[in-house]
Amino acid sequence: MNSDIILTDEVYEGGVPAGLENVWYHYTVTDYNGPSKTFTVKYQMKMIHKDGDEWQQDNKGRRETIPNIALETVDKGIKLYNKKFADVKDRQLKEDALKKDLLKKKAGDDDNGKENMDDLDAAAESSKKRWYGEEVIEVEFERTGNEGYVQIIILIYAVKIIIVALIIFACGHKCSVTDGGLKTREWRHKKIKDFTFPQSMNVGNNTWHSGLWKRKLETVATSLKKPFVDHPNSQKRAQYILDMRANKTKTPQPSSGMGFFPFEEQLVHHANEARALASSGIGASFFQNPFVRDYLQ
Secondary structure: OOOEEEEOHHHOOOOOOOOOOOEEEEEEEEEEEOOOOEEEEEEEEEEEEOOOOOOEEOOOOOOOEEEEEEHHHHHHHHHHHHHHHHHHHHHHHHHHHHHHHHHHHHHHHHHOOOOOOHHHHHHHHHOOOHHHOHHHHHHHEEEEEEEEEEOHHHOOOHHHHHHHHHHHHHHOOOOOOOOOOEEEEEEEEOOOOOOEEEEEEOOOOOOEOOOHHHHHHHHHHHOOOOOHHHOHHHHHHHHHHHHHHOOOOOOOOOOOOOOOOOHHHHHHHHHHHHHHHHHHOHHHHHHHOHHHHHHHO
16 A cells, blocks of 8 residues: 556546657555455656656646556556656756756855865965965966056056155155066956956066055955955955965964973973972062062061
């Protein structure tokens, strides 16, 4: 009883209606008639195509129960149902796997959901400037290949103009920029492709202005605007670089004393500290202080 079965063309008395060929129906065995050795089945209002793998609701079904179903038909129906059950389950598993991949891509898209910062740690380890090195920057940013010159009078970093002017005034002689202006190169974020910006060369020493990276990293890490908020992992990675630059290490510092040592060694060092303190007379001299003696009396 209560076995799930599939009935096919046998549900029709006068032949299969047009358009319903190869459509199978879900029934449940509800009763057994001993004398006739037949079963009664109840329709579950679900149907599936012979080659399909998804049940469809049949709200127009009028066959609530069918009596006198032979044992052979029930046995065949159980086998058909088990086959379709496996087909439906297989499809659902594939759909679930696809949904997980899509969610990963969306949560990650950005970085395939990658939360670890091993590549950034490795870049900092390989750089002489550690977290300030260009090796770290190049993990997240890339050059577009666009290079050129920008006239000093249109540099957006007005503070640099003021500094140059002060140097000229202080030196008492003119410091000039080439006719072509300052050399620039363009960068963009590897994931946030619309985020592009120029980097200019420092005046006089042929080095690239690196002070802009703090501002660009802060923009990526903290901006609440698009396209940055669409890339949460990139924001986390930018914040991680800023934290490492600020020396916000993940390992807590010892609270006091000889916290760098294992517990067993720490006790010994604390004992030595106490012995050294006692031998110095600091503790005793405190109580010899006339003000302390007067207070204690």
